[in-house]
Amino acid sequence: MRRKKLFRTPYLYDAGGDISKSWWIELGYRDPKDGKMKRKRYQEELSLLKTKKARREKAEELIKIYTAKLSKGWTPLDDIKNQVVYEDELEYHEAARVYGRKRKANKNIRFYGSEYISHIKARKAKKTFESYRGKIREFTSWLEKEKLVDNDLSTFNNNTIFQFFEYLIDERQLAKRTVEKYRMTIGKFFTFMIGQNIIIENPVHDIDLPETDEDFSAMPFLDDDMEKILPVIREQDPQLFLAALLQYFCFVRPGNELLNLQVKHINFGARTITIPKNIAKKRKERVIDIPTQLFDVLQRHGIHTFGKEMFLIGPFGRPGNRQIGTNTLRTRFNKFRDDLDLSKSYKWYSFKHTGAGKLLESGATIVELMNQLGHTDITSTYRYIRQHFGERSEHVRESFPSPRGFEP
Structure with missing residues (x-):
């Protein structure tokens, strides 16, 4: 023929x-x-x-x-x-x-990811193979969300990889050992692509991860640093200021939850925010109380005057009919942080962790904190407290007996 x-x-x-x-x-x-x-x-x-x-x-x-x-x-x-x-x-x-x-049969990242998974299936133990497969799928899912999944593999550079790892660290809050495994797995996948003559350079390099004894989690703000950054954000970027307060007061997660939040999800009469299950992290709807300070800011921004279907954090610094980019708010926050020469341990997530710590210090019960965080069991809340704030005891701080002969 x-x-x-x-x-x-x-x-x-x-x-x-x-x-x-x-x-x-x-x-x-x-x-x-x-x-x-x-x-x-x-x-x-x-x-x-x-x-x-x-x-x-x-x-x-x-x-x-x-x-x-x-x-x-x-x-x-x-x-x-x-x-x-x-x-x-x-x-x-x-x-x-x-x-x-x-x-x-489009030969994009889905095709080559599947090819790589098939390649290693017979070469790895079942548990190792499943780990590799899960991480390649996570990478592909992130590329889909970023609308990069159909790009030619040669366009995936070190900056693309760096953004993916920022997502793993800042939004997924993965442990350091897990993130290191992602780096190894994604690196091996691109090495395989080089061997197949699909690309000529491995983009997984110079990923600036913390040292072994360093925590990947976003660090809560110290009071002095919060006093530096928050007024500047409020003056120069009111929308970012509102988004930061939604994290701080209501623990709205800054990824999928915040970007998909619509005006209709705010009940100004009951002073609550509803996070529907289709955008909630664990696909479980939750209703969050709005503290007075945030409620006043929402009113000053005139949020109640916008259309119910509008996204609360829209383009042009106000609610809109379409979402902003996944990394937009984080990029804007990072610029403020870096311009003020603050620690890079402060992440966009730091507002959420800081708010949780302040609520705990104010005398709120563990159950109140659990409900505001949207945790489904108290064990998760205890784990969250230990991870971000350590074991705290007012008795240890204020009532620890001095040794004999000690002169303060």
Whole structure:
């Protein structure tokens, strides 16, 4: 059966060397939906360059990149990537079936993750294999949330990996040994991809993790540091200020819960916030009391005047019809923290931990703290207290007997 080539080699159109005109790189690819050869031109990067030499050098570089990608099966179509270079003509006559199969076989991180998991299944003990599989799935899930999952693997650089590990540390609150296992597993996956000639460099490097005896958890603010950062945030970024107070007073988790919180979830009459189960961490709905200080801030921000379906933390510094990016608030907080030269142990989560500690110090019962945190059992609350604040005893601090002969 005659076979059709799926692409034409990229070439440079240079307008006869006239840099006052548009130059572009043109390539051809076959659309698997209708079997027809299509053209694609790229000219943006070339148009920014003002000399013939610069344009030709850039064109040579881009032609190599596009040729390599096309050779691996990539096409410019957003939803069809990395097909084989040749395909039977018969398959084009059954375009719908082919297209459906191609979508299932897209060679993105899902495809290669599955390939890697299959590779190690027979080489690892069952428990080790399940650990590897779980971590690759977690990485893929995070990429999906960040809308990066369909990107070419070559675009995953060290910054992408660093953001994933920030997520594990700041939002997932994983223990140091667990995070180190993630680093090893994800690193081995990309090493495998190098061996398969999919990528040329492992992006898992220079991950700045704490030393062995250091805690990954976000550190609660010291009073002096809170006095430095909170007024500055309030003055310069009122939305970030509100988001910080939602953590501090109501322990709204700054990831999925905060970003999905809508105006309708705030009951101004009862002065409560409802976290519905579809966005709650443990898929269990909880109702949180709003302390007076936060309630006043919500009213000053006019939250009650916005549409019920609007996201409380929306774009443009006010409630909106769409969510902001997953890392937006954390990035804005980090800038304030770094500009004030505060410890990097302070994370976006630190407001939540600080509020929990202050509520505990104010004389609140363990049950009150448990309910406000949204814990389902008191054991989790005790574990939380020990992790973030240590074992505390008013009796030890104030009533410890002095040794004989001690002069204070």
